[in-house]
Amino acid sequence: MRQTIVRNVGDLPTYGYGPQSGPWWGAMGFMALEGMGFALAIGAYLYLYAVNPSWPIGATPPDLWPGTAEVIIYLLSIIPNEMTNRAAHRQDLARVRTGLIVMSLIGIALLVLRGFEFAHLNTRWDNSAYGSIVWLILGLHTTHLVTDLGDTVVLTVLMFTRHAKPRRFSDVTDNVFYWNFVVLAWLPLYALLDWVPRL
16 A cells, blocks of 8 residues: 655745746736737837838827836836835835835826827827827837736735735735836837837
């Protein structure tokens, strides 16, 4: 008869940080899908740019100020985002709450700026192929931004309730990781949307 060994796993942690966390891998998969979506949209934009003798088609380049203001805010947001990450690793509830509130306000400010950016594209989505691809790319990133803002607001609310348990700090670090992806995704899109039409 074969002897079965039973191990007690009751002392193993129920959460982890980074690759030791299931949600982190979910975020990685989500970022891979979004990254591929951005790559396809960028490829379509560059194809249209290459086959059209004048670019942008039937429009002037977008105004620079909304996208440039967004770049500045995105880059500056890395500071409170990283401070929130460090506070979450220390499980410092007060600082995590403050960091999440700050990041929620930054997300809201960026959405307001995004509204101005859509208004200052100087083309409509149905005006030409240029207008369609520009609105598509900006819409994709706006969806990206709204997704992270929603997650940040939900985490903020949770951290002010009885659900502010140690595993939530792991969720905060996953949110921080995803925000860094939002920032990094915007930089090449900004160059593509705001500067390529000026070449």
